Amino acid sequence: MLYLLLSILASTSLVFIFKMFQRYNVHTFQAIVVNYVTCVVVGFLFSGGSAALQPEVFGRSWVIYAFVLGTIFIGTFYLIALTTHKVGVTAASVATKISLVIPVLFSLLVLQNSLKDYTFINYIGMFAALVAIILSSVRPKTDSSEQHASPLLMFLLPFIIFLNSGIADSLINYTNANLLQQHEAPQFTMLTFSASAMVGLLVLLYLLISGKTTFYRKSILAGILLGIPNYFSIYFLIKALYAFGNDGAFLYPVNNIGIILAGALGAVIFFKEKLTKINLAGLGMAVLALILISYQEIIANLF
Template identity: 85%
Template sequence: MLILVVGALLCFFYICNTSDLTIPMLYLLLSILASTSLVFIFKLFQRYNVHTFQAIVMNYLTCVLVGFLFSGGSNAVQPAVLEQSWVLYALVLGTIFIGTFYLIALTTHSVGVTAASVATKISLVIPVLFSLLVLKNSLKDYTFVNYTGMFAALVAIVLSSIRPRNHEGEGSTSPILAFLLPFIIFLNSGVADSLINYTNQYHLQQKEASQFTMLTFSASAMVGLLVLLYLLLSGKTTFYRKSILAGILLGIPNYFSIYFLIKALSAFGNDGAFLYPVNNIGIILAGALGAVIFFNEKLTKVNLIGLGMAVLALILISYQEIVANLF
């Protein structure tokens, strides 16, 4: 399994780098690395008994701080930013982010790294269809093969999420929950990516990427702080200091996962129908490889079929670009 994943990753990056797209490919690679690290960090939270929700709130505060520093500490805090046409989209996106992020953590803990990674990234079906049917900015004509890949993506979610039952009845996740969690992540992630694509095309200038990212995370932080404050005041939870360090560890790659995604979209002409499949195949493969190497995650034959189906789906969706680069 490791040989197959490593080989696929090497082939993937070789194909991508055969074209003269040095800067766009750099953004793409950085997006893949930042996004893949997130599910691994969630797995570490489980290992070290980190309070997940508190860490997620601290993570978004970290994102705001990183955005402030990365933007030079001036542009992001100017009142004029709130007058931009993309402000409402940033606020909505921030609310979606924190809810989805918590679901990803739950899925990573109860179902596994691979299922969470596949559900998050196979959600490209939604922004691809949105790019084709609403934005109508794809650089290619979609064929039956492409749409077959989208159907295969849905099958991949189901197969990669199935977990064997614990015969002793301990530590097992119900089959319904094991499917429902990844499916909700699939929907939320797809809507979020579509919203990013729409905002980037109609409202956002490339120089505003850092400001948009920071305001999005500010909205997530505000929602999280309000919920956390309620839990603390009602006595339903106690704050743990290690949540601060865990939030910092999570927040830095989380900020750059969105920042580099926006930069990659701009570098590839905002063609989400092409970028999302290429980006997500790298994340799924890297996630599966890391889950096996670092966390000794056991994948059943059905899970491996689901992983293979996910890769196949992404290849079918973007086969025109792969063929063009090979020949």
């Protein structure tokens, strides 16, 4: 239970840090690039060097998937930051965590390796997840977060995060099921973070050389503050999986519900984010969706 709580806190802190970037005028993309460099360094140090990439790793069949995932990760991370600024913490949390609908469908329709028979109730939960994104993204016209975002953009940003996060999780499922050996997981994770860092550094270098941006020193500190909880959000999630007997079908929904609720509560308390009745309905719908998708596992573990 401790690892589950730590995973929820670490994951929730990410969107809060993005909100702080807005308050202190941190250059978000620069901080995200430094964040992924930090993830690589922390991963290397925390593993005692066991996750170091060996030359033979680049001959593995899963290398291309690690690079694709790394690219998706940094793009999605930037969109989460943008959504946090333009729409709100709650919408960003809901869109990210409700995206488990996509890997569930991918497992059912493509991998065909589901560990359970999905019922009509499960599919209702998947539909409710989409409704939750729409409801949690609606903002009143008086909300200051709408100043630079049109109603269409306020829906598209969470929806694109939903798609990207779901596609990333599906790629991880596919790679894990068909290409990756268990002992290769640390190298795969490290290469994915390294790919995110490389893509970010290349884009940042281009922007600096072309004179389209100037590097700000506070981006370094901001990126380090973001990168440490980013790495440990994954680390604690893996430890929680082991603690719950690798029952991901139970753990992921519970973990995601915790992040959504903690994100909404923190947004209201720390950032005075105003949630309308529609937003609260979306929040409730998100929790209901996660429960309906995994109600069999929840009942089995509780009773």
